[in-house]
Amino acid sequence: MPDKLEGQVAVITGGGRGIGQAIAVALAGEGATVVVSSRNKAELDWTVAEAKGLGVDALAVVADATDRLQAHRPVEEALAQFGRVDIVVPNVGGVAGMHTSLDGGSEGFEATLLLNLTSAWWTIQSAMPAMRAARYGRIVTIGSTEALRANDGGPPGYVAAKHGLVGLTKQLAQDCGAFGITANCICPGWTNTAMVDFKKTAAHMGIAEAEARAYATDRAALGCILDPEDIAAMALMLVSPEGARITGQAISVDGGYRL
Secondary structure, rough: OOOOOOOOEEEOOOOOOHHHHHHHHHHHOOOOOEEEOOOOHHHHHHHHHHHHHOOOOOEEEOOOOOOOHHHHHHHHHHHHHHHOOEEEEEOOOOOOOOOOOOOOOOOHHHHHHHHHHHHHHHHHHHHHHHHHHOOEEEEEEEOOOOOOOOOOOOHHHHHHHHHHHHHHHHHHHHHHHHHOEEEEEEEEEOOOOOOHHHHHHHHHHHHOOHHHHHHHHHHHHOOOOHHHHHHHHHHHHHHHHHOOOOOOOOEEEEEOOOO
């Protein structure tokens, strides 16, 4: 039986580590050629080696997703090298400078919007002409539990950006469905990645590190912190034939966080 994604090309930004890396490896495991991007070549090379070890082609593209011109580079390289783009996962995200609703600062707020929302739009935008021409495409954005609710002391730029990402995903699904393109947003809970630093979280919350970790696990029905592979499994389902009729959805993969 052929792999589910054989012959398809996937572009994953932030593919050098964490959730992006896990998604790239999962898609490669089902036969997809993967193009991964980030600012760190060493991390990308590890992902590429893992993908090639699964018997598929892979390409690393060093690019800053928050730079308008560089953000288009992964898709452009995918089209130049492989002639198509079937799957786009704009995975880059995080908090670019701490800020709160009360401090009145704007620099961190704007940088965080750019990192999480605008960068995703730039990557998706660059792939849209090829997807429309092929009348096929799978877009998977990476939101957060904070894409669906407010959070205690959460940086407002991050919460706003992730809410915006859900709105963008729904509008893409509406506008692009006639071209055979689906768009869905995965909303992870606390996940074991470099972005989740419980020491920093504890300091921000004014509590001990153990308390910060307990804060995360105690609010999940399953009492767990996720692994990147948990998110990758959902991404794989959404871009596989089994996910062909799922679009415009914000899907929580969070262990039942704050039900």
